[in-house]
Amino acid sequence: xxxxxxxxxxxxxxxxxxxxxxxxxxxxxxxxxxxxxxxxxxxxxxxxxxxxxxxxxxxxxxxxxxxxxxxxxxxxxxxxxxxxxxxxxxxxxxxxxxxxxxxxxxxxxxxxxxxxxxxxxxxxxxxxxxxxxxxxxxxxxxxxxxxxxxxxxxxxxxxxxxxxxxxxxxxxxxxxxxxxxxxxxxxxxxxxxxxxxxxxxxxxxxxxxxxxxxxxxxxxxxxxxxxxxxxxxxxxxxxxxxxxxxxxxxxxxxxxxxxxxxxxxxxxxxxxxxxxxxxxxxxxxxxxxxxxxxxxxxxx
Numbered sequence: 001x002x003x004x005x006x007x008x009x010x011x012x013x014x015x016x017x018x019x020x021x022x023x024x025x026x027x028x029x030x031x032x033x034x035x036x037x038x039x040x041x042x043x044x045x046x047x048x049x050x051x052x053x054x055x056x057x058x059x060x061x062x063x064x065x066x067x068x069x070x071x072x073x074x075x076x077x078x079x080x081x082x083x084x085x086x087x088x089x090x091x092x093x094x095x096x097x098x099x100x101x102x103x104x105x106x107x108x109x110x111x112x113x114x115x116x117x118x119x120x121x122x123x124x125x126x127x128x129x130x131x132x133x134x135x136x137x138x139x140x141x142x143x144x145x146x147x148x149x150x151x152x153x154x155x156x157x158x159x160x161x162x163x164x165x166x167x168x169x170x171x172x173x174x175x176x177x178x179x180x181x182x183x184x185x186x187x188x189x190x191x192x193x194x195x196x197x198x199x200x201x202x203x204x205x206x207x208x209x210x211x212x213x214x215x216x217x218x219x220x221x222x223x224x225x226x227x228x229x230x231x232x233x234x235x236x237x238x239x240x241x242x243x244x245x246x247x248x249x250x251x252x253x254x255x256x257x258x259x260x261x262x263x264x265x266x267x268x269x270x271x272x273x274x275x276x277x278x279x280x281x282x283x284x285x286x287x288x289x290x291x292x293x294x295x296x297x298x299x300x
Contacts, residue, residue: 003053003054003055003203003204004055004100004101004151004153004203005054005055005056005057005100006055006056006057006097006098006099006100006101007050007055007057007058007059007099007100007101007102007103007203008058008059008061008093008096008097008099008101008102008103008145008150009043009046009047009050009058009059009060009061009079009102009103009104009105010061010063010102010103010104010105010141011039011042011043011060011061011062011063011064011069011070011104011105011106012063012064012104012105012106012107012108012137012157013025013032013035013036013039013064013065013069013106014064014106014107014108014116014117014157014158015105015106015107015108015116015156015157015158015161015177016035016038016039016042016105016106016177017038017039017041017042017177017186017188017191017192018034018035018036018037018038018039018042019035019038019039019106019117020179020183022117025064025065025117027065027066027288028288028291030295032069032292033291033292033295034295035069036069036070036071036289036292037071037074038188039064039069039070039106040069040070040071040072040074040075041074041192042105042106042156042192042195043060043070043074043075043079043105044074044075044076045192045193045195045196046103046105046195046196046199047060047075047076047078047079048076048196049196049197049199049200050103050199050200050203051076051078052200053199053200053201053203053204054203054204055203057080057098058078058079058080059079059080059082059097059099060075060079060080060081060082061082061092061093062081062082062083062084063092063141064106065285066084066281066282066284066285066288067083067084067085067092067281067282067285068083068084068282068285068286068288068289069289070083071289071292071293083282083285083286083289084278084281084282084285084286085278085281085282086278087274087275087278089148090144090145090148091144091257091258091261093144096145096148096150099145099148099150100149100150100151101150101151101152101153101203101206102141102142102145102150102151102152102153103153103154103155103199103202103203104138104141104142104152104154104155104156104157104165105154105155105156105157105195105199106156106157107136107137107138107155107156107157107161107165108137108157108158108161109136109157109158109160109161109164110128110134110135110136110137110164111123111125111126111127111128111134111135112126112127112128112129112134112222113134113160113164114160115157115158115159115160115161115164116158116160116161116179118160118161120134120135120136120137120140120260121137121140121260121261121264121265122264122265123224124223124224124225124264125221125222125223125224125264126222126223126224127220127221127222128219128220128221128222128260129219129220130217130218130219130256131217131218131219133168134164135219136161136164136165136168138152138155138157138161138164138165138168138169139164139165139168139169139211139253140253140257140260142169142172142211143211143212143213143253143254143257144253144254144257145210145211146210146211146212147210147212147254148210149210150210151206151208151209151210152169152172152208152210152211153171153172153173153202153203153206153208154172154173154174154175154198154199154202154203154206155169155172155173155174155175156174156175156176156177156195156198156199157174157176157177158176158177158178158179159176159178162174162175162176169208169211170208170209170211171206171207171208171209172206172208173198173201173202173205173206173208174198175194175195175198175199177191177195213252213253214252215252216249216250216251216252217248217249217250217251217252217253217255217256218247218248218249218250219247219248219250219256219260220245220246220247220248221245221246221247221248221260221263222244222245223244223245223246225244226244227243227244229244230243230244230245230246233246233263234246234247236267236268237259237262237263237268239259246263248260248263
């Protein structure tokens with residue numbers, strides 16, 4: 001199989017080399033500013049390896065919180081870095097363009113797992129099961145891209161995130177970052193070298209097909225805020241609920257993903273105003289990233 005020339009790289013922060021505590025994933029903390037820099041260097045290492053392995057174009061999609069975490073000047077200029085979320089065929093990404101394959105780096109495990117800072121879309125969900133197993137963001141991303149023929153070749157993150165991806169997505173390659181040991185003992189250069197090597201090998205060797213799960217999906221979402229919150233949100237969207245859980249029945253994973261987005265981020269009143277909401281969100285993200293660049297201990 002020929003090496004895919006056009007690649008999409010989705011980057012998150014929890015599974016990156018600079019995020020070792022919850023505050024490093026939270027907007028406008030000094031720990032987050034440092035994590036942004038290290039996440040950007042992780043992306044740079046992978047991008048260079050993928051170009052060396054035969055890629056001709058790489059689009060990097062920042063997919064944490066506001067979508068403004070990657071420092072463009074720390075990433076190989078041959079890659080195109082896209083900040084902020086877009087409406088369109090692929091949630092958050094919009095138009096996937098000519099992408100043939102997807103790489104996901106810095107990912108976290110699913111809500112309900114024991115992974116590092118595990119959650120699916122939002123930490124307000126304490127657990128999410130779909131057709132009897134935990135559902136991760138990696139699986140949602142891979143499915144939303146799969147209907148465009150985009151192959152999920154690689155994922156990096158904590159060991160739990162890697163195991164979940166390998167179990168759910170046939171043929172995907174993974175690279176683990178263990179965070180149970182003290183950060184002081186972590187050799188970031190050695191790990192980043194291994195990350196880059198693993199990504200390059202995945203591009204050259206992976207035969208993973210597009211991820212296109214078929215059939216009906218039944219998802220059960222347990223809310224940390226309990227029964228009253230579950231009832232309120234279920235009624236808002238016309239869904240079933242039981243105790244602290246909301247129940248979704250969807251004809252396919254695309255429908256499940258869209259309903260999860262509504263539950264986690266929107267209200268019916270917000271949907272018509274979504275373009276304006278996204279524009280304001282991008283403005284906040286841009287301002288936050290500008291602050292992070294100016295933090296004194298950021299440039300190291």
